[in-house]
Amino acid sequence: MSNVYSMIPVPQAQQIVLDHCWTLGSETxxxxxxxxxxxxxxxxxxxxxxxFPASIKDGYAVISSDGIGTYNVVGESRAGSMDSPNPAQGTVVYITTGAPVPLGFDAVVQVEDTEEVPSEKVEEEEGTMTSSDYKQAGRKNRRVRILKAASPGQDIRVxxxxxxxxxxxxxxxxxxxxxxxxxxxxxxxxxxxxxKQPHVGVMSTGDEVVEPSTSPLGPGQIRDANRSMILAAAAKAGAKVTDLGIARDTEGHIQGCFDRAVSAGVDVLITSGGVSMGDRDLVKPLLERTGTIHFGRVLMKPGKPLTFATLSLPSAAPGEGGDPSSEPQRSMMVFGLPGNPVSSFACFYLTTLPALRKLMGWSNPMLRRVQVKLAQTLKMDPERPEYHRVALQWSKCPFLEGRAEHVGCDWWAVSTGNQISSRLLSARSANALLEVPQASGFLRQGTLVSAILIDDLQAMPDPDGLSLQ
Amino acid sequence: MSNVYSMIPVPQAQQIVLDHCWTLGSETxxxxxxxxxxxxxxxxxxxxxxxFPASIKDGYAVISSDGIGTYNVVGESRAGSMDSPNPAQGTVVYITTGAPVPLGFDAVVQVEDTEEVPSEKVEEEEGTMTSSDYKQAGRKNRRVRILKAASPGQDIRVxxxxxxxxxxxxxxxxxxxxxxxxxxxxxxxxxxxxxKQPHVGVMSTGDEVVEPSTSPLGPGQIRDANRSMILAAAAKAGAKVTDLGIARDTEGHIQGCFDRAVSAGVDVLITSGGVSMGDRDLVKPLLERTGTIHFGRVLMKPGKPLTFATLSLPSAAPGEGGDPSSEPQRSMMVFGLPGNPVSSFACFYLTTLPALRKLMGWSNPMLRRVQVKLAQTLKMDPERPEYHRVALQWSKCPFLEGRAEHVGCDWWAVSTGNQISSRLLSARSANALLEVPQASGFLRQGTLVSAILIDDLQAMPDPDGLSLQ
Ligand SMILES: [Mg+2]
Ligand SMILES: [Mg+2]
The missing domain is CATH 3.90.105.10 (Molybdopterin biosynthesis moea protein, domain 2)
Structure with missing residues (x-):
């Protein structure tokens, strides 16, 4: 069986996956x-x-041709309430920021370029009035001196x-x-x-795999990390998710999970485990019989047994409530992720996430790639390109710390440590997958390497405490 | 009133806000x-x-001191099911990846370094058996040739x-x-x-401000963009949110919203509008009377009237259901954001978001700052530092497109266009705020400028189509 699937490079696998994405319908x-x-x-x-024409400043709406001089304040225009004065040469209107400029006025003079001229009547009574009384009274009979001539349209948003x-x-x-x-x-x-949101079903496979709540573990058992993790990743990506449980290593049990995915109306089924070449790796044989496998081995580390298939479904799934006629021939994409948690993590980001984004309508669904400097020397693998988990950070050179050359910031990729595919701690705090080329020898500290963003850099490590200005 | 508040720089405002954050309790x-x-x-x-000691390969568990030779396969160990053979020199156990290495065996030889030796009995019957029969029968009486000696611990995860x-x-x-x-x-x-998640209440103020559903708009009305936007931003940041509606420009109406915030158990109240110096800007006067204003003007563009206050609350709010004794003295932070939508957008990211992160337990709550190259020349403002909305992208130099020098990628900041604070379209697709220094003259195209990340770069523009390898 191991020779049935030729090993294809990651970009080809990504292209095949995107080519098999369809467009989900719309909803309001x-x-x-x-x-x-x-x-x-x-x-x-x-x-x-x-x-409406809106004032950019607190000040006075004027008729710009009036120029410098002393004018009667014939009204007020405030946000949400406006007098409707008759525009006339020689009058102005008090106006606040954002308020409508009354018809017939064509400029605003900011309050800093004006001077209030209290009316005589108000001035007489000034001694006995509070400042608020003054303001009220003043409004009725105010005059203002315009100190700077306005140009037409000044401080008005048209x-x-x-x-x-x-x-x-x-x-x-x-x-x-x-x-x-x-x-x-x-x-x-x-x-x-x-x-519409893609509907993603997630299942794990394996006789050794037990619910995370299991404690203590029985002999030979390990807890299922993949299902929770992939459910979280798919939900974070914006998908609706359905937990399909853990299937034993029997065709019947796996088929049962597939059937539940179909009847739940799942668009994308993600399995983990069961894609290696052992005689109890039953996911690939089942997909061969019931659908079309588009690839079954990928030249990547981790993740070599990654499998992608599509299953044609007879009709729209019941229980979905959608209009079946709008999506004539339903099919289900199946991502058979390897069982090691880091493999399933890397394979999800490199192939499943772009597919989810495409289904969700992203015009460029591929993960973004940038170039960064390597904070430590890494050994390359001559057999496969490696997707090394790293935390990208913007910082001074981490390996020159304490030395005079430790100046100037750059993007650095800091390895998360031992990359063995069973060690999920290597994905902790990772925000990128470094693309380590397939080659002999070492990638030296300081080398510029490409990295694929898999998480939000807004939470990236900030080792130099740069963030507060 | 305008002189009551001295204009403080943004870093000082940020520090004041963080200094007033307390720790929310925990929950399981x-x-x-x-x-x-x-x-x-x-x-x-x-x-x-x-x-358990786990095999890294499909192959045979061996006793390493046995070395090269032909051995009886005395059992099988698969993920989730294992025979318990008695370890004895001269025997091996078939094992699959991830399965437990049986007690007494100390190395794994991968299947590629072995050769099956069919037992004589099986060989005799071979002609009449299917390959599956063969496998079944073979399991009971198999022999295998180990072609490469194993070192102790080989291909075992301890x-x-x-x-x-x-x-x-x-x-x-x-x-x-x-x-x-x-x-x-x-x-x-x-x-x-x-x-715990901080509980954020969001309200807008303004006689001119109406519900987004209002259509057509009445004279002088504008729709409330700030409340929906800030609710979305706070929810995205991980807060619980409560919509407190729109308050008219009266003290009573604004106080009513404040009261509702208090009785809902809000930790952080975010208002917009009402913080300028007009006589109907009533948020600051109300905060002065009922709480403590820590700053009321900030040297920034947009956002100058940004106000931050704390209100002491008599006791734990009813209706929250928490244990009041665990949070002895409740207080509420109030961010008085300016009414212009871009001002409230920028002020939220620069001051409110770090506060929410600190309340939520982030050890470094400040937004991350990086350096990028400017894709176009920008005019600086001699009065205030400007937070210019940009889309960061990793690409070739955008302004050398089509020319021979258009090689090599870098981080570029592309302006979102006209930055007037009423124009929310300037925040569309922005993933960073460029820190344009307070100065005369221009920042030239290609200059290295610092930028504050406000959105996920995983969706950044990818103009060169680099993303598919
Ligand atoms: Mg398995
Ligand atoms: Mg207002």
Whole structure:
């Protein structure tokens, strides 16, 4: 059996997976639930912003041709409440930031460039009035001196200067984040049309594999780390997830889990274990019989037995409630991840996550690759490229610490230690997979190496305490 | 009033905010709900991994001193099921990857370094047996030739080589991510003790501000973008959130929202609007009377009127259900964000988010700062440092596109365009705030500038299509 599958390079495996992704349908959901989702329909502004000419400053709306001089304050325009004075040469209107500039006025003079001229009546009574009385009375009969002539349009945001009616404010294919939520609210989009979430089912296989709650462990048993981990990863990626449990190493038991995945309406089934070449590695044989295996060995370390298949399903799954006619021929993608936890971790990020992103509508679903400097010398493997777990950090050179050359910051990749594929601690705090080339010898400390981002750099180590300015 | 608050620099404002953060209590939750939470108690392994000496290869467990030769296969050890043969010189045990090495055997020889020797009986019957029969029969009476002598311990993971019983596998203060979920499962930690989530209440203020669902807008109205946006940002940061609505520009209305925040048990109240110097900017006066304002103006663009206060609360809020005795003196932090949406966006990231992270237990709650090259020339502001919204990308030099020098990749900061504080489109797709120094003149294209990460770089623009290898 081991010769049935030729060993393909990772980029080819990634391409095959993406080529087998279809497009999930769309759904319309409340905007406040849309963070992380991808727009399937662009959002267009139904009105302009500002919807009225708006003042940029606290000050006075003026008729710019009036120029310097002393004018009657004939009204007030505040955010949310505005007098409607008749514009006339020689008058001004008190205005606050963001408030509408009344019709007929064409500039704003900021309050710093003006001087209040209390009316005579108010001045007479000044001694007996509180400052608040004064303000109230003053409003009715105020005069102001404009000290700087305004140019037409000065300190006014014209209608539509931020957003023009009919403008596309968010494009189909954009991932909705925090700012996008604000933009949706601004244009009155309380609901948005987004790609559906892929439904991911996750199962583990293995006679030795037991529930994490098992304690003490029986002879030969190990706890199932993969299922919790992959469920968490798929949910974090934005998928709906279903826990399909642990299958024993029998065809019947594994088939039972597959059947439950199908009836739950799963789009993507992720298994772990059972893809090696032993006579109790039954996932591949089952996929061979019931579907199409697109690859069954990948040139990578860890993760060599990674398997990808598709199963055609007769019709839309019951219990999903969707419109079956909109997705004519259902099929299920199956990722057969290796059983070692680090292998399943690396394989998920390198092949499954891009697939989930593509299903969710990302226009560029591939993980981002950057170049970083190596904080320590690494031995390369002449047999396979290795995806070495590292924590990227922006810092001074870690291996020159305490020396005069320890200046200037750069992106450094710090290894998480022993990379044996059973040791999940090597994935702890990892935010990238370093691409260590297939070669003899060593990659020296300080070498520029490419790294694939697998986690948010907002939580990256900050060893130099740079973060507070 | 405008002179009451001295203008302080952003780092000082950040420090003041962090100095006023207290520690929330802990709670024990199911591990599968713990992604994004921070451990308040370290996690220790209750048993070793592997819990038994485990084979690294498919092959034969041997007694290494036996060396090269032909041996009887006296048993099998597979993941989850193991014969218990009596170890004896001159015998071997068939073993699969990850399976326990039976007692008395001290090395594994991989199958590639062995040769099966069918027993004579089996050889006689060979003609009439299927290969599966053969395997079955062969198991009972097999012999194997070991072609390479094994050294003691070869291809065996010793007990505890991945995790040692009693080892701290996750430390208090660590943020729980995908790999950490797997590690928790591995050590049988179905529940974890984590810092509580801060409870954040969000309100907007302003007579002009209306619900996003309002359409068409009445005269002088604008839709409330800030509340949805800040609710989304706080939830994304891991907080529990409560929507406190929109307050009119009256003290009574604003006080009413404050009261609702208190009775909901809010730890952090975020308001927007009402912090400028107009006579209807009532948030600051109210905070002055009911709490302590720690700063009321910050040297930043946008965001100058940013206000931070604390209110002492008489006792634990009812309706929270927590143990009041564990948090003796409750207080509420109040962030008075400016009303312009971009100002509230920038102020949230620069001051509120670090506070939320600190409350949630992050050991380094500050946003991470990196250095990037400027993709276009920017005008600096001599009055204030500017937090210019940019999309960071790893790419070739964007402004040399098509030219021979357009080689080699670097981190580039691409401006999101017009930075006026009312234009929320300038925050669309932004993943960093560029720190543009307070100065005259221009920052030239290509200059190295510091940038503060505000979003996940895993979704950064990938203009060169680098991502598929
Ligand atoms: Mg197995
Ligand atoms: Mg206001």
């Amino acid at each position: 959901i409340p905007s406040h639930e849309a963070v992380g989702r991808v727009l399937s329909v662009s959002v267009v502004a139904p009105d302009s912003l500002p919807p 209608v539509g200067s931020d957003i023009l009616v009919g403008e596309t404010v968010l494009r189909s294919g954009e991932v909705i984040g925090v700012a996008e939520i604000g933009i949706l609210a601004t244009v009155g989009a309380t609901h948005v049309t987004v790609y | 939750i199911p591990s599968h709900e713990a992604v994004g939470r921070v451990l308040s108690v370290s996690v220790v392994a209750p048993d070793s991994l592997p819990p 007990v505890g080589s991945d995790i040692l019983v009693g080892e701290t596998v996750l430390r208090s203060g660590e943020v729980i991510g995908v790999a950490e979920i797997g590690i928790l499962a591995t050590v049988g930690a179905t529940h974890v003790t984590v810092y």
